[in-house]
Amino acid sequence: MSHHHCSGGCTTQISLEEALTMGRDKVKELHTHYLNASLVTLLSLINFDTPFVSAQGVSVFDEQGREYLDFLGAYGALNLGHNHPEILAALQQVQTRPNLLQSSISAVSAALAHNLSHLAPGSLQRSFFCNSGAEAVEGALKLARIATGRTKFIYCHNSFHGKSFGALSVTGREKYQIPFRPLLSPAEGVPFGDLEALQAKLKQEDVAAFIVEPIQGEGGIIEPPKGYLASAKKLCSRYGSLFIADEVQTGIGRTGTFFACTAEDVEPDILCLAKSLGGGVMPMGAYLTTDKIWRQAYGTMEKALLHTSTFGGNTVACAAALKTIELILNQNLCQETKEKGSYLISQLNNLKKKYPLLKDVRGRGLMVGLEFQQPEKNAGKFSLKFTMNVVNKLAQEYMGSLVAGELFNKHRIITAYTLNNPNVIRIEPPLVVTYEQLDRLLAALESVLANHTGFLSMVGSGTKSIISRMSKIK
Incomplete structure (x- = not known):
């Protein structure tokens, strides 16, 4: 270990090289001391605390070189598998480009926004790039409020949209909400698949947006009744509310179409993406919306900077996303x-x-x-x-x-x-x-x-x- 003197006196730093050769017990000890100790206990109860040392495709390997098959796929963030060689090569291709430079416009993010718009259902045209699914949801909720001038959100029971304050406020599970209340309000839940309950809320004409997963992931992989999503979108349009499709887990090919929405002929007003958008290598999120909604929200110079992100749209993450989409399409x-x-x-x-x-x-x-x-x-x-x-x-x-x-x-x-x-x-x-x-x-x-x-x-x-x-x- 190298010793460095800094303002806080002497600190003992572990180098990257040392970290990569650390034994299982040491890893566990550091996690228990410096990270989430209860999670370490929980994982070790079912022996899920095996340190894995390499990964490729569906396979991950432990220190003894034993192969495990990853059927969890990082909750939908590994659509291309672990360490896809072409994603890693894409990162190399941009390694000398400026990665974080807000005072310029990047060719890589421009190409990515163009490609997403051409793939997306309906007239979704404009993208906002961020770093995670929760951030994409936060951005979508803010967009809905500023574009409609309304404040209320409707979400589904048993849904999951993330754990940051806004996303948690529209997540239909009390276990995650109760310790953090009061949350963002007004936000009200309806049963997933129930059009009458949804209409009762929407017809008060005070709802900024209804947010829904095309298939509920954390709810236990639940599909809605046929036609539900398309009918919900029509109801939203009728009462002046926006329809937000959370495709963070269902997107990028996971359900057999590039977006799950397209299988249901649904054209969302806002579509949230993340997880596999980063190719299994980079944190990457986005929301897409129509030109009209974008203009209502951020369409002037004084409003252009109301919602931004330091790392959002960085060159490396966008390069990974660009290559991900290309591979999904080219390999059918x-x-x-x-x-x-x-x-x-x-x-x-x-x-x-x-x-x-x-x-x-x-x-x-x-x-x-x-x-x-x-x-x-x-x-x-x-x-x-x-x-x-x-x-x-x-x-x-x-x-x-x-x-x-x-x-x-x-x-x-x-x-x-x-x-x-x-x-x-x-x-x-x-x-x-x-x-x-x-x-x-x-x-x-x-x-x-x-x-x-x-x-x-x-x-x-x-x-x-x-x-x-x-x-x-x-």
Whole structure:
């Protein structure tokens, strides 16, 4: 370690080179001391604290060189997989360009905005670039207020739009909201898929925007009824409210079309993007809107700087995004995703017929949710094993995490449960996943389902302590 004297006296700094060769225990110790200690505990309970040392495509490797398959895909941020060589090469191509230079206009962001506009549904024309999905949502909410002159937002129950104040205010899960109230108001929730409830709110004509995910991600991979999104958009137009489509997780090919909206023939007024827009390498977000809304909001020189971002639209992030879009289109990954998705979903439905523990299979393209039965339903089999109420409650609530733990520890497959519904595991592999890799997932899942009494009996013994510790962390 090198010692540097600075104003704060002597500090001990760890160099990048030292960090890259650090052992597992040291990594864990530093995380526990300087980062999120409870998260470290939570991850180590299900052995999710393995440090991985390299990654390529769908594969990640631990220190022993063992391969794990990433079916979590960073919640939809790895549509092109880990460390895509052409994305890394794109970063090299711009490495001598100015990266952060606000007093100029960049060719790379210009090209990206042009390309997004030509891909996007309807008359979405103008882009604003930022660094994350939550920031894209914040920008969209502010745009809706200034463009309409109204203040109220409508969102859906069980939705997820981010954890910054504005995005959290329109996220339909109390668990994330309660500790931070009062939030941005007025903001009101309606049931996802319920047009009457939406119309009742909109017809007061005080709503700036309705924000909605085309498929709810954290809600447990929930698709709305057919025609819901298009009808919701018509209602918004009728009552002078803007329709914001949050495609942060569904965008960039994830559901089998470049945007999920296009499958439903929906033309949003504002569309939010992030996650895979950065090619799995850079933090990158954007919202798109129409020329008309943009002009209403920021169309004069005095209003041009009302919403800006220091890092938004930087050269490196835009280069990654430009190359990402090119690869998705050139490799026909939307169509491939549609085909792989229908293969995966039909195979999963076969497993569902064989194993009652698998309660439901949902999704579109490679955005798939598996919902598990709560073990209580089969009380006869397991009642002896679930003696403690707390164990029972948590096994119900965390069935998804128990299955995810089995997939990880026994089969080296990375998945995770959805934030708003811990009984649902999400399957969101990179779109470049092979059929052979999909078959490895299916075989692993079948093995877990076939032997589920085995891992549920763990709940009776060793997992008691784990689960009671989990209840304290919650």
